[in-house]
Amino acid sequence: MEKELELIKRQLAREKAGRQRAEDLLETKSRMLYELNQQLSSTLESLKAHEIQLVQQEKLASIGQLAAGVAHEINTPAGFTMCNLEVLQQYVLSLLNYQDSLKKSAGIVPSDVQALDAQFNIDMLRKDIPDLLEETLEGMNRIAAIVRELRSFARQGEDEKQWVNIDHLLKETLHLAAGQIKYHVEVITDFSIKKDLYCSPGKLSQVFLNLILNAGQAIEGRGHLWVSSYETQDKAVITFRDDGIGMDEQNKQKVFDAFFTTKPAGKGTGLGLSISMDIINQHNGSITVESTLGEGTEFVIELPIIAKSEDDA
Structure with a gap:
C-alpha cells in the first residue's frame, strides 16, 4: 500500500513538474509572440511611412518633369502680357498728351482737331486698346490657371x-x-x-x-x-x-x-x-x-x- 502511495506521489510530482514546464514554455512562447507582434507592428508602421515617402518622391519626380514645361507655359503669357501693358502705357500717355493739347488750344478750329486726330491716330487707339486689354486679361487668366492646376496637383489634403x-x-x-x-x-x-x-x-x-x-x-x-x-x-x-x-x-x-x-x-x-x-x-x-x-x-x-x-x- 505504501509503495502504491509513493508511486502515486511520484506520478503527481512528475505531472506537476510537466505542467510547470508546459506553463513556462507557454509563457516563453507567449512572450516571444508578443515581441514578434510588436516588431511586426513597428515594421508595418515603418513600411507605411516608407510608402508615403515613395509616393511623395514619385510626385516630386513628376513635378520636376513638369517644371520646365510649366515655366515655359507661364513665361509665354507673362511675356505678351508685359508687352501689351507697355504698349498700353504708351497709348494712354498719347491720349493724355492729346487731351492736354486740346486743353491748351481753346480756340482750336475743326481742321486743327482733325490734324490732331490724324497725328495721334485716335481711331486706331480706340480699336486697339480694348483688344490689348482683352488679350492681357486672357494671359493673366492663363497664368492663374496654370498655377492653380499645379497647386491642385501638389495639394496637401490629397x-x-x-x-x-x-x-x-x-x-x-x-x-x-x-x-x-x-x-x-x-x-x-x-x-x-x-x-x-x-x-x-x-x-x-x-x-x-x-x-x-x-x-x-x-x-x-x-x-x-x-x-x-x-x-x-x-x-x-x-x-x-x-x-x-x-x-x-x-x-x-x-x-x-x-x-x-x-x-x-x-x-x-x-x-x-x-x-x-x-x-x-x-x-x-x-x-x-x-x-x-x-x-x-x-x-x-x-x-x-x-x-x-x-x-x-
Missing part, C-alpha cells in the same frame, strides 16, 4: 475624398502636362462622364499625369494620345491610348512591378505605375494594360460609381 467631376480633373491634368507633350503629341479627347465620383482628386490626378507623361515618352517623333472617358451603370471608365513604341509581352507582365522601368538610368524611378495601381486599388478600382510592340499601348482604368446621399447632394 487624402481627403470628395465628390469630383472626373472629366474636369482629366482636362486640368492634360493642361498641366501640355508643356511636356504638346510639341510632339496630338491629344484627342472624348469625355462623357456625367456623374461625380467620390475620390481623392490629388491622387487620381497623379495617376492621370503619370500615364500622360509615360505616353509622351513612349512616342518617338510625332504621335497621338487618345484620352477618353465614359460611364456604365456602376463604373466610370477612363482610357489612355497612344501609338508609341509599345511593349513586348515580357515587359507588359512586369509593368506594374515596383522599380521596374524600361527607361534609361536616371530617367525614371520605376515607381510611377506601381504607385498608380496602389492608388486605383485604394479607390476599389482596377487598372489594366494592353500593348503591342511597335504599335502602342492602352491603359484602362475602371472606378466604381456610388450614389450620392441626400447630405452629399
Whole structure:
C-alpha cells in the first residue's frame, strides 16, 4: 500500500513538474509572440511611412518633369502680357498728351482737331486698346490657371475624398502636362462622364499625369494620345491610348512591378505605375494594360460609381 502511495506521489510530482514546464514554455512562447507582434507592428508602421515617402518622391519626380514645361507655359503669357501693358502705357500717355493739347488750344478750329486726330491716330487707339486689354486679361487668366492646376496637383489634403467631376480633373491634368507633350503629341479627347465620383482628386490626378507623361515618352517623333472617358451603370471608365513604341509581352507582365522601368538610368524611378495601381486599388478600382510592340499601348482604368446621399447632394 505504501509503495502504491509513493508511486502515486511520484506520478503527481512528475505531472506537476510537466505542467510547470508546459506553463513556462507557454509563457516563453507567449512572450516571444508578443515581441514578434510588436516588431511586426513597428515594421508595418515603418513600411507605411516608407510608402508615403515613395509616393511623395514619385510626385516630386513628376513635378520636376513638369517644371520646365510649366515655366515655359507661364513665361509665354507673362511675356505678351508685359508687352501689351507697355504698349498700353504708351497709348494712354498719347491720349493724355492729346487731351492736354486740346486743353491748351481753346480756340482750336475743326481742321486743327482733325490734324490732331490724324497725328495721334485716335481711331486706331480706340480699336486697339480694348483688344490689348482683352488679350492681357486672357494671359493673366492663363497664368492663374496654370498655377492653380499645379497647386491642385501638389495639394496637401490629397487624402481627403470628395465628390469630383472626373472629366474636369482629366482636362486640368492634360493642361498641366501640355508643356511636356504638346510639341510632339496630338491629344484627342472624348469625355462623357456625367456623374461625380467620390475620390481623392490629388491622387487620381497623379495617376492621370503619370500615364500622360509615360505616353509622351513612349512616342518617338510625332504621335497621338487618345484620352477618353465614359460611364456604365456602376463604373466610370477612363482610357489612355497612344501609338508609341509599345511593349513586348515580357515587359507588359512586369509593368506594374515596383522599380521596374524600361527607361534609361536616371530617367525614371520605376515607381510611377506601381504607385498608380496602389492608388486605383485604394479607390476599389482596377487598372489594366494592353500593348503591342511597335504599335502602342492602352491603359484602362475602371472606378466604381456610388450614389450620392441626400447630405452629399
